[in-house]
Amino acid sequence: MLTLAPICDAQAPIARLNPVAKLAAVAAVTTMALLASDWLTPLLLLAAMLAAVPFTGIRLGPLVHRLKWLWLAAGMVTVVNAVFAAEQTGRLLIAVGPLEISTGALSAGAALGLRACVAATAGVLGFATTDPTDLADALTQQLKAPPRFTIGALSALRLLPLMGAEWQQITTARRARGLEGGRNPLRRARLFASTMFALLVGAIRRAGRLAAAMDARGFDSEIPRTYAREQRMRGADWVLIAAAVLTCVAAMAVSVAYGAFTAFA
Template structure:
């Protein structure tokens, strides 16, 4: 696990200012979450997929990062279709107590598509952004407090270490014969104890890191300088404008077809 960009650093989207990418991701995700129809998030998802060649991300790496999120979206579709409050429209599946209608399936699909849009937009944004560049942009463009930004950056940098420690703990326990096997209760207990061990280690490391950062003056009120300047260029504003234009076009097309609804 790594937080370094998994893309070609010379790709057009990779060169965009991190704040501009955050604004574009926020615009697309907010539009998808506000629209409760199926067509608006579908159009937004198509636009995101069309932007993949400009991101410089390898398809295999992108699929690896999205597989669990899209699986969660599929689960959302199934759960909402099966447990819908009302089964409206044509009945598609009737198997004992299980009933799925076209209306329930369409409603579940709309929710699943919204999840896919938010997940894909977030992965495209963060997989093409270096965490240090993001922290620099937050403090320079958005004037975010340096203490908060640097603390968040340090936490992000520690996430790969947590993944490595998880592997070490599980490998050490497996070497001692502590495995859950096919027993779900035993596996649950091992998972809980491993999580507790990892949490204790993370808290101790966070305390030491906070003390070290304070000792080095990270909590100082003196204005900080930046080694790398982050500026909003015309291309960055163009990315935000294109994102807003795509959101407006998706809503307009859905409204023209008479399916657009919001805040459902």
């Protein structure tokens, strides 16, 4: 079943840090990966994040489970951009009929795929080590985000596991009635669309009831709110942000020294 609970040891060094610090580190790494259009810079950033995994306390199984489809999609990005490049430059690697792949196209495709890997991995590492309630508290206390927005977003996140359970209930109930797509792709597509519509209708109704309940409990008032759990930026939080920035600078410096760095492509 889908869950938003952290999949890491709560006492791990990175798991204990302020969520805002982790968001800042994720933003720094992702921004550098997106600005650098070469293949070496995102590869170095990805290696640095994988080296930091032991400090997150994330178990290997859940981490692989969350990353496998994202990395597979990044691999598909690499293949598609290498095969369907507008221009095949450099040395020709594969030439089978109309299919041609050159070193230039493969390098450009790998750069795009690695950038996607960096963004996906950074997001997973950041959110997998963060409790949603701690994130909402940190957003309102450190970033001064509107409480109405953060509490509403937290409530929506808490409902995601319920939507996963409802999806299973709907599909099981339809299977019990004999409504299965079998091997017919059109029938499976129609069943998928109707199940999504039923889930959407239920989610909209639940959101309306939740909004009314929150307003009835005073979440819409402009009275300053207090915090049950105080979030603070400590020295270790600033160390994480500085380490992320220094890692980005070091990756760019190595790429420049190697002669591979290019930006804004």
